[in-house]
Amino acid sequence: MGYHTKVNTGYSVAIGSQAEIAERSDRSSLVGYKTKSSSYYGTVIGAESTIGTSADYSFIGGYKSVVPDNVKWATIVGSESKVRAPVARQLAEVQLLKLIQNTVRL
Numbered sequence: 318m319g320y321h322t323k324v325n326t327g328y329s330v331a332i333g334s335q336a337e338i339a340e341r342s343d344r345s346s347l348v349g350y351k352t353k354s355s356s357y358y359g360t361v362i363g364a365e366s367t368i369g370t371s372a373d374y375s376f377i378g379g380y381k382s383v384v385p386d387n388v389k390w391a392t393i394v395g396s397e398s399k400v401r402a403p404v405a406r407q408l409a410e411v412q413l414l415k416l417i418q419n420t421v422r423l
Contacts, residue, residue, distance in 0.1 A: 329354075339370075359384075363396075 323337045324330075331338050331347040338345045338354050345354040350364040359368040359375050366377045369386035377384060380396040391400045 341370075355386075356384075366393075 319332060319334045319336060322331045322334065325340045326338060326342050326345070328343050329338045329345045331352075333347060333349045333352060335351045336347040336349065336353070338347060338359075341357065342354050342359060343357055345356070345359040345368075346361070347354055348362045349366065352361040352363065352366050354361055354368045355370040355372075356368050356375060357373040359372065361368060361377045363377060363379045363382065365380060366382045368375045368377060368384045369388070371387045371389070372384045372391060373389045375384040375389065375391040376393070378394045379398060382393045382396065382398040384391040384393065384400050388400050393400065
């Protein structure tokens with residue numbers, strides 16, 4: 318619903334102007350101006366924010382924020398923010414290593 322708004326998949330909602338939900342983006346929700354989701358279950362509330370391809374289950378609440386491709390479960394609350402993919406992967410690896418170490422100690 319809105320000016321130049323595109324919804325290319327089922328079960329998705331886009332409210333605002335120039336919002337776009339790409340194919341392969343089922344169950345995505347966009348509210349705002351120039352927002353875009355290219356991922357499954359992506360949610361964007363704000364303006365000029367983007368969720369990249371295969372960044373499934375990501376959430377943005379803010380202006381000019383970006384979740385890049387292949388970063389799943391990212392959450393951004395704030396403006397002009399970006400999740401850096403290598404940092405997200407490193408954090409996941411550190412958490413996995415800690416989990417393995419704690420399991421070995423038991």
